[in-house]
Amino acid sequence: MTRVTLDRLTKHFAGADGASVRDLTLEFPCGELTALLGPSGCGKTTTMKMIAGLIRPCSGEVRFDGRSVLHQPPEVRGAVMVFQNGLLFPFLSVAENVGFGLRMRGTPRAEIAARVEAMLDRVRLPGIGPRRVQDLSGGQQQRVALARALVTEPRVLLLDEPLSNLDAHLRSEMRDLIRDLQRETGITTILVTHDQEEAVVLADRIALMFDGELRQFAPAAEFYARPRDRQVAEFFGGANFVPGRAAAGVFDCALGRLPLPAGAPEGTGCLTVRPENILLAEPGDAGALAVTVIDRVFLGTQTRLVVLAGDLTLVLIRPPAEAARLSPGDAAAIRLPPEAVWVLPERP
């Protein structure tokens, strides 16, 4: 298992306005699957290519198990990359594609055949070795690309948006396969994606990037409960931002003085609470806030309620059966459980 460390990694393409990746310092833990997540153009692929050795950084370091790999060409590093569209060799059979890396290393033919067959079994494509890759579906091609990467037993597996060209059904199948194979093999894996749901389902930890910089690196649950700032909260579907000031475990704002959970940041900023964490209350309940319902939208498995608390608009997501009794114009009451709120300090 290999620990991958980035130390102040920076890439500025010639002629570009600013750096595509700036001062990126990050340690991908051994044997874990880490998602490199962020909006289009934030520098994910550039970072991954610097790890693979396909792009040379302007400054900074890439280390595998503490040793610099910058002087090593891609084929020596032991990091293999699987691209969005698989990038298989169209003129080779499936087995020849999967065995390509082993052939380059001079592995004996009989061993290649056995390892390729075993690998195709593991990606749930038994017996398709003789087929032409053009005859495979997109999902099958992606699994062949994964088999081709894994059969060489790489130190690091780099997946660049491996699900983005698949339809919804195939995507969830491939997602399960990636998760199972990663757990089975324990290969340190880095997944590039712009899709937060994919990152949450697959990754042990998420590194969220904006504009070439790392913004937050944490297990998925922390991005929901403890987002570092408003942009992070919004990227993870957060809503409800109430300006005010936090001091001595209380947030002072237009909604009143709200108790905060232990460890919440202090000072001026916004209180945030996710739509699914605001509860409906009975008027007069301790801590209940009086609101007026202004909108109700049935979303299928949930209902979105928009309410007005004084001048503030808040969004709630509730089970349909609970929300059905409320219509636009109705008076209602809500409760913000102290453990479900968090403070986003003003960015300097």
Ligand SMILES: Nc1ncnc2c1ncn2[C@@H]1O[C@H](COP(=O)(O)OP(=O)(O)OP(=O)(O)O)[C@@H](O)[C@H]1O
């Ligand atoms: N070869 C290049 N020359 C000049 N600029 C580049 C080059 N490659 C990437 N960039 C720029 O660097 C920035 C980061 O690109 P990158 O592809 O790493 O982002 P990304 O987060 O992977 O985005 P996407 O999800 O759209 O692939 C972008 O502004 C992009 O235009």
